[in-house]
Amino acid sequence: MNAIQPLMSSPEPRFDAASLAAHVAQRAADVRRLRGLFAPTSFGKLGLITNIDPYAEPASGSWSRLRQGAFMAGDPAGLSAQERLIMMAIAIRQAAQQPPIFTHSTARAILDLPSIGRDSHLIELAKPPGRAGRSPQARRRRTSIEPTCLKIDELLVTTIDRTIIDSARERSLESAITTADAALQREIADTGSLLAQARALPKGSRGCKMAELALCLADGRAESPLESLSRTRMFQLGLPKPELQVNFFDASGFIGRVDFFWRRLGIIGEADGRMKFRVAEGLTGAEAEERVWRAKRRDDRLLRHPDVAKIGHWDWGEALDSPVFARMMAELGVRPVRDGGWPVPDGPLPRKSRAVCL
Structure with a gap:
């Protein structure tokens, strides 16, 4: 036996259905935990459904207003940026007549997919074809390609593949690769499937070449952003x-x-x-x-x-x-x-x- 053993490179992780199921279950549990802090009610009625006086001085157990008709227990400043986006998505979902489909940075937060650079503080959701309207603290994203959905607790989000491709089409190259690497490393996405979807985008559509490049360069062996x-x-x-x-x-x-x-x-x-x-x-x-x-x-x-x-x-x-x-x-x-x-x-x-x- 040689004194120095040959070098070995770690194999690239491959998609695993059990890993995807476990990831979705964990994300649903995290959304449920945050939903437990949420109260859909007006400020005046808040004291009627809790043991806390909403007009009292802030203290442990106090409530904070997220948007009109939506409160959370505690201070949002104590949450991570990702958790704050999820809380606001929960508030928007509770107020919507039809369940919205969350996309882009909001989908990344719900799915726990990292990126590099500043994310939008607005909740991003798909704009259904032919439907008008605005929502405070939200950005409606028009899309020519019908989004495919994944249900995380009570929230509808774009699938992991679609979220990666949406990010790759408009984020910086380093951010797109970071998002794709993380999904591949966790074995919740497949390189071949992602590339096939990127190459199927309409020719000349915004960011299609950048998405293809990012997915060619993505590698699940990366262990950190x-x-x-x-x-x-x-x-x-x-x-x-x-x-x-x-x-x-x-x-x-x-x-x-x-x-x-x-x-x-x-x-x-x-x-x-x-x-x-x-x-x-x-x-x-x-x-x-x-x-x-x-x-x-x-x-x-x-x-x-x-x-x-x-x-x-x-x-x-x-x-x-x-x-x-x-x-x-x-x-x-x-x-x-x-x-x-x-x-x-x-x-x-x-x-x-x-x-x-x-």
Whole structure:
């Protein structure tokens, strides 16, 4: 047996019906939990249905107004941005005569699909053909393609596939790839099916080429939005495509799995920066020291591996800033090439696909 075992790349996750069912069940449970905080009533009647005086000074158990005729127990500021969107979607659903179909950023929140960049604070819902009307705190999205639906508790949302494709058609490339990566990593979507749907979009429709590109580049081996962002930056900068989630071994056994590896260059990339060395709250000084020491020893063992020449670490700030990321990668030894080996669709790429400030 060789002293150094061969490197192995983790296989890309595949769609699993049980994973999808479990994900939908978990999302329904989270919506039900939030619905338990909701009260559809007027301000004057609120005191009649609770033991709380709505006119009293705010205290624990007080109620907050979401919109006309809709209150929630507690302070919305205590909720995450995702939970606030879901609460408002519940309020709009309660007031609607016909159940609305939630789309885009609202669907992503309900389905717990991450993105990069600022999401709309408005509730986004499909505008049925031929139906007029407006709704406060909501944005009606016109669509030429009838949305397919998924029921999460009492909320109708666009399916996971449709939500990913809608996001890919109008969000930035890094955001679209992040959303798709997360669904693939959780095994709740299938690359082939997503690509087929993107390629079936009407020719010339808005964002169809960007959606196809994002889904060609999506990879379920990405384990965090930062990894997805980093890989998008590498593509945009014309860098060679790295291998993802490569396992390293030495004579003592398993060293660790790295985020990115350029085998020909012998370079490892880790999308974590200082987070890998962050000390969790509650640890004793000795425990904290041991955790940091283990992380350092891991890097030391990797650098002693015959296939490794350098290791680079970066964080969110560096990955978000394209010029900084480009300089950091150049200093590491990863530079632009003519053909980076990225899977891209036929024909010219969308104009915005390489829109980075250099």
